[in-house]
Amino acid sequence: MNKDIILLRTVEVAAIASYKYIGKKDKNLVDKAAVEAFEVMLKNEKGFILKVINGEGELDNAPMLYVNQMLGDINNPESPIFDVSVDPIEGTNPAAYNFAGSISTIAVSRENTMLQMPEMYMEKLFVKDKYVNTINLADGIVNNVLKMQEQENRKDLRCIILDKPRHYKIIEELNKIGVIVRLIQDGDVLAAIDVVNGEADFVYGIGGAPEGCLMASLAIASGCKMQSRLVLYNEIWPNEEETKTRLNKELAWMSKHNIDTNTILEDFDLVSDYRTRFFAAGLTAGGSLKPISYKKGKFFVNAFMASHGIVRNFNTVYDVNKVNGLKPDIKYLFDKYKR
Structure with a gap:
């Protein structure tokens, strides 16, 4: 079959x-x-x-x-x-x-x-096909949104973002520049499907790295675009008992793959097909x-x-x-x- x-x-x-x-x-x-x-x-x-x-x-x-x-x-x-x-x-x-x-x-x-991803966090920006050549995550999310707004000649872009404390400042900044923000509790892969289906213009947030491969596949398969970068566990949870152990594993993985937290990963870096x-x-x-x-x-x-x-x-x-x-x-x- x-x-x-x-x-x-x-x-x-x-x-x-x-x-x-x-x-x-x-x-x-x-x-x-x-x-x-x-x-x-x-x-x-x-x-x-x-x-x-x-x-x-x-x-x-x-x-x-x-x-x-x-x-x-x-x-x-x-x-x-x-x-x-x-x-x-x-x-x-x-x-x-x-x-x-x-x-x-x-x-x-x-x-x-x-690419086999480590159990760590990842900053992800997933955008609809119109912005394939517009985004550069290295410039920061606000600058990327401003470029997308300029391209559209309107401010009311629709964004989906996880409702987490680590995103509160970004959510406030997006609201200030006129973006329509839809908050979700879980599921940035599901949110990316909404972008593909025209329910939103982009998804942004820090979520799981393994899910990044799913979103990269979706971006490539649908003609959309995703960029990402890895985020160390201690940036999100600096005071947890497991932080030191997880940080050591993360650093070892990044060294093995010659990737650091400044490396911007294209969708094709995660799924090269x-x-x-x-x-x-x-x-x-x-x-x-x-x-x-x-x-x-x-x-x-x-x-x-x-x-x-x-x-x-x-x-x-x-x-x-x-x-x-x-x-x-x-x-x-x-x-x-x-x-």
Whole structure:
């Protein structure tokens, strides 16, 4: 079967498996269901192999979807290998407490084209296609916004930014120069989908570095643009017990890759493949991606795909009884995670 259909179905089924735990106030259950769905859907697929480059996280010692795990047709030496970055559920906390901001997502590219990112912070600027040649993150976010405003000849650009204390000063500055700011609690990958779908002009903020590969893939696949730079843990959490340990790991990784916190990383530095593909499905979602719903034995899933500058938004219906009769792997998940 076509690899794209398999990956699209994987994120959709991961959202369906996690649906049971929306609002249950346990983000670990949300994540566990999605991780198992990914594993079940991908571990035995034929015709290709997926290598996890950015997965469940090196700090968590994840038993599944861990970095360098191989999925798919692993016993066939002729199967092509693809790199993947995966976030089974971006926004487990929004899902656990039933507010907007959670999706299931995966990005794929040719072998050895995806950069394995450390578990650290990253400053990211993701802009719509009109600003591909406008931005330069080295100039600072305000100067970039002023250039975009000048290009548009208007001030009321629409920005999405995480509502975190580290962004409060920037939010104030953006408001002063006329930007329409939409605050979110979680989910800068989801926010980037909104930019692609025309719901916002840009996303800015300091979030997770591994998610940067997902956003880079989305930027390349959709014809948009992302620039980023790494941010040391002690800049965000200077007084935490784990700060020193994490800082040492971060510095070692940056030295190995000849990258420092002044290095501006283009999207192509993170995913060096113009044929990269990006997939997502809404859980509690928000913005242009709608939340999953269930009614009378059917799941209604809103999904998204981007590749080669082509953007697709899907409305998919999973009729549980019909699917159970045709797909035993999905039936297993439907039975285990039925509402």
